[in-house]
Every structure is written in structure tokens, then in C-alpha cells.
Amino acid sequence: MKTSISLEEAQSSLLELVQPVKQSQVSLFDAVGRVLCRDIQSGVNLPTFNKSPLDGYALQAKDTEQAELSNPVILEVIEEVRAGFMPENKVISGSTIKVMTGAPIPEGANEIVKYEDVKREGNFIKLFYPLTPGKNVIQAGEDVLQGETIAQRGTLLTPPLVGLLAAIGVAEVPVYEKVKIAILSTGDELLDPSKELLPGKIYNSNLHSLGAFCSQLGAEPISMGIVPDEKDAIVERITQALKESDLVITTGGVSVGDYDVVPDALKQIGADKIFWKVDMKPGSPVIAAKQNNKLIIGLSGNPAAALITFDLIVVPLIKKMMGLEKQFPAKIFAILTENFNKPSQQRRFLRAKVQRNNEVNYVKLTGEQSNGVLKSMIDCNALIDVPAGSGPLIAGQEVSAVVLGNDHGSFIGEV
């Protein structure tokens, strides 16, 4: 087992141990936010037939060659076709078929003239200028050709892509299953927020914040509840969690104190430890182990530390298991707008908010940076990456930051 490794080593050593989860399929109505598990080729041309882009008359363009204002060409209207219906007749020289927007181009016709550009008299229309064949025709396959790959494995299903799948007649979509993530919190001091607060106890936030994080990613959180700091109880609960999930996350009990029993529990289960402790603050006591091809990641019990290590170490794993191609968050540079007076002996991630102004990224701290403080996570959309051995940070200096995905569509410049 490695110890005190770099964040990057922790990320890559875990990432190579996971694969996308099983393939499945869902109905189009449930497909948005899921990930394609195979390439999608279109079985049809889109549109499937040549069709009219407007309300008008289908005709043979060569019939109009001699047309002029003073000497109009006259064609007989032999049929009318609405969108959704097939013409019963062919267009032959001297005849025309009225077509509505979206109607198929009748056999024999090669152009549509607009309603407004002809004069209708009884069953005849008068045309006053020559027409170009094919100008007002939507060609079959203009949008998508039969056999064309419209989306590749690993693509996140967005609303337009769901629409395109519908348009080519894919009603059941091949997607990866939802990744099942079991979360359990260890600690004698923990109470669920639905319970009455007792002296010396605190409400457990980790189960809820990490569960919400999993839901937001499109994974399925499974709450394994709160477990006391007792090795046997933790062994039993992790064993159960491994049965029910693809990935097990624990919080608390990973330091080196007398009651930090998660490492011992992992040993008793027989899990292969991959690493313990990552060179970063907050959250350094992360432990990772593998049992029967499933990973168990033990995070710090400190709420902010748990969220930050989840963001940096666990989210890329979940994304790979979901089948997504892009797993790591964006890195940016930004100008710090305030001082941070503490030196950083260890590599440190500071909770911060990046905003753009005049094409420049500015970053400010979101408040108290202690391990346990949650409030400064609320407005946090980025983590300033402070290298080990840094002195105090000064307003105006450029810093590097990792962009977090939890600010829903506010936009920052990616490096």
C-alpha cells in the first residue's frame, strides 16, 4: 500500500481500476442525462423522403421555362396533398399537385412554387416566371444520412440528442446503467437530521451532501446510514454495501486516532489497500481499497474535507463508471482579489468563487477555510490549488484553480 501520495497519483491509480458499469436500455422519456453505451447509426435518411418546405404547388420546372409576366404558363391542379399523406397521382407535364408544408414531393415533380407566387383560377394556376429545379425541395437525408453515426458511445444524452434519436425512430436507448453508490458515515457522535439533537452529538451532513452530489451527477446514491465507531459494525455495513452497489464511500474514521477504525475494518474484510493519505489539505486521510473488483473509498468525516475529496478524487471515478469520456474538471487561471495570510506547508485547496469581468477571471475566497466549515462550500465554484511550500497569497497575484461543476451554467473561461 502506498501512503502520502500526490492527488494526481491517487486519481490515476483509482481510475485505472474502474470500468463503465453494465449496459442497459431506457425509454426515450427517461434518457436525458444518461450516457450512450454504444454508437448510434441512423437506420433511416432524415428526412426519410423529399418534402416540401412550404405551402405551394409541386410541378416540373421545365414547364415554367417560357413563363413571363405577360405570358404566364398555366398548369392544372390535379390533387391536394397534406403533410402526413401520400400523393395518389404523378405530376406530368402540364399538371401540378398542391402540397402543404411537410408533404412528400409527388413523383414526377422536381420543384415547389410558393402559394403567394402564383395566381389560382379554379382548378388552374398561372405561373409568371421560370423556376429552378430542386430549389424549394427538402432532400431526403439532408439532416442525417442512413448509416450515419449520429452519436458515439460515451455521449451524454442532452435534449437535442434525445430529439434526434426520436426523429430517427429510436424509442429505446442503449445506455449504461445508473452507477450505484453506497454511502455510509461512521461516528459515535453522528445523528440523522430527522432525530432530536442530544448533548455531545452532531447532525451528520456527509451522507446527505454526498448523496445529493451522486444524484446530481446522474448516479444512484444508496444510503447505508450511520455506523458507530466499532470495527465489527463497520465491517458488517461495508460488506452489505459491497453487495448492493458498484462503489462504496465511507466518511469518518480514517485518521490515526484510537477510534479511527475504518482502516482496520478494511483489513478485516480482506480488501486490498491501494493507498492511505493524500498530500493535500483538507481531506488528506483518504483511504482506498479494493474488494472483489469494487472500490471502497474512505473520506474524512470533516464535512468540507469530505466534499472536496469527493469532488477531486471520487467524481472522476464515478464519471468513468458512468461511461463518460471526460472525467476531470477544468483548470483555469484567475487573479486573486484578496489576501490569504496563511502559508501553506502542504498543498492546499481553498474554497473560492470565480467570476469573469472584461474577459478576465477573478477569484475570491468564499469564507472560513477550516476542515469542518460547510458554509464556505455554498458559493464555492472553484478550488484554488495552492502548491506545497507557498507563503501567504497576495491580492492581485495569479492563482491556479480547479472549476467545480456545481454552479449550474454560470460560465468561466477554461484554460
Place this chain on the structure above:
Amino acid sequence: MKTSISLEEAQSSLLELVQPVKQSQVSLFDAVGRVLCRDIQSGVNLPTFNKSPLDGYALQAKDTEQAELSNPVILEVIEEVRAGFMPENKVISGSTIKVMTGAPIPEGANEIVKYEDVKREGNFIKLFYPLTPGKNVIQAGEDVLQGETIAQRGTLLTPPLVGLLAAIGVAEVPVYEKVKIAILSTGDELLDPSKELLPGKIYNSNLHSLGAFCSQLGAEPISMGIVPDEKDAIVERITQALKESDLVITTGGVSVGDYDVVPDALKQIGADKIFWKVDMKPGSPVIAAKQNNKLIIGLSGNPAAALITFDLIVVPLIKKMMGLEKQFPAKIFAILTENFNKPSQQRRFLRAKVQRNNEVNYVKLTGEQSNGVLKSMIDCNALIDVPAGSGPLIAGQEVSAVVLGNDHGSFIGEV
């Protein structure tokens, strides 16, 4: 009824007619992505009691005033307290209580000395240097003070906020109900993608793309299916949709052709028409009406036009109904990287993709721009806003664009 109004007039005239939907509450496990319907004040200090940030010994700092390496102070260890438990004794001068990380500070103690900094001998510890009161104590209320507003009405519930609510003991969260959006597609030519393709028919994509869009926003789409181009059928289906939803969206049948019967259907229902036709391409024939305080918005049946007008006109409405404070997408400037050779008589929105490079936004078109073409919506993360009366666009020129929210965390600079 107004006609051929500007996009901005369409947006504002509708926005003033809607309000956030009813208030409700959900369990913390279901809260992420929902919107708070009232301010949340904390009922407790967070942490709720003074506690130890480390494993150590709780003592009275004044006992250590004379401590030095050659002349250590000796204290008697009278108890041991784990996180989650209350001390049974007070710390008095000459005594100390062993405390684990997260344990309450015992009465009488005002500082914690680290494990590693003392020498334990039986029931006694030796201290070698003076300590500062309060240095190693996490104060009650350090994160959140009792009575403090931790989040305001209109706030989207993110994972850290869900965690903070858990930490202050909020197990049921006051949120707005999910906005129910009924969607129906009109058109004799339409088939559901689950059906066999028939001559002259096409698969309906709008119900699926718009439904997926609603789901992604956190609203609840209700499929009202496909309705033929018959006024009575449309009247009946819209009437049903109004009963089941907060907002009704239709696609198709809003132009001025012989079979565009949605405007007539709205008239028959007795709905007050608000406007018909917006000065923009694609999607201009949008119609909006109000019946019993509910809006009915009729969009073009062309797939791309429907999606773009949904993005620009309907999404802000849904966001206001969800209770969100920010309703409009970001506007940016970007450098166009290719020519667009057509002049734009009307204001036009072009499907495009913005990417940043060296702190500059670059924008390219995502393909064919015809009303019906869906493929160019797939990679689209922005719409170039081309003013009416523009000539062809030239590579290298600066353009204005509206950023769409469907690219999940790829980041662009906001103006």
C-alpha cells in the same frame, strides 16, 4: 393581441404573467436540484458546542504558564471523552481530560494540547511549554450562528447546501413544487418513434426533445401525445392539458396554412391571445395565450425552431415558475471563425459552439441552419444573435451570442 413583436417583448410580456408555483416540502434525500421557497434560518449554532479539533488533552491554560522543557508541568488524567459523548467531570486546576477529535470541551477547560506534544506516564501527562487559551478549540457557532440566514428563497439546492441543511437539522426542506409542463404535438404526419414508419409520415421529435429539456431543468414534463390537425381534437387535448399542468406547450400548427389550426383552437377555448409571431428566425410563428391564469405557448413544429424558441422564450418562464431568481441565459461576445454567407433580413439565431482559447471566446457554426435540421443542435452551446438587416457574416468579426445551458459544465466567459 400583438403580432410580430420583438423577442424581448415576447419574453417580458409572458414573464409578468407567471408566478412561482405552489410551495411544498421534500425530504433532504430528494432536495438536490429543487428551489427553496423560503429563507432558511438556522435554529442552532454550528457547531452546537465548543469542541476539540484534534486528539489531545483538555486543560486550563493557566496551569501551563510555568511549563518548560527542563521543568514540565504534571496534570492528572481524570477521564477520557470520545466524540459523541459528554464529559462526566469538570477540569479543575491540576487535572486534565483526554478528548478525541470532535468531543465536547469539558467544563472548566479552555485549551486542548495535542497528543504528540505531551508525555503520558500512567494517569499523568507532562507538559513542556505554556499554552494559549482557546487556540485549539472550535467555538460553537464558528460555522453558522443560531438565527443566521443560511440560504434565501429562490436558491437552487446544491449538494453543499443540502449538507448544510442536514448539519443544522433540517430534514424536510421547504421547496416549490415541481412545475408541471404538458406538451402536445399537432400534425397529421407525426408518428411516435415507437411506431412503424409509414409512407409520408415522420417521427415526432418535439415531444421528446422538449420533454427532456423540462426534465433537465427540474420540471415535470407531461406527455399529452400527438394530436391530428383537427381543431376539435386540439381543443379537447389542450383543455385536458390545462387541467393537468401549470403550463401548456404545443408544437406545430401555428403558421398561416390551411391546416394550421392551433390559433383557431385557442380562440374556441376562449383563451386570451397575448401575441402571435415573434420577429426572429427560426421559430417566428410562436403564439401565446392565457386561459384561467395558465399560459399556453404554441411553438413551430420544425424541430430546431421548436427547441430554439423553447430555449429563448419558454425556459425563462419555467425558471420563474420554479422560483429561480435568475431566468435569462448569459450573453457573450465571441469571434466568428468561419463565414456565414447569407444575409439576414430578419433577426436570426444561428446554432453555434463557443470555445475559449487564450482568454478569448471563439464561435463556429454547428452545421446546417435550416428550420428542420436537428443535427446542428447537438453540439450547439450558444446561439449567435444576428441583427435584422445584417449582410453575410465574415470570419474574424465579433458577434453577440446567447449561451445555452445544455452543455453541462463546459465553460465560457460571461459578459
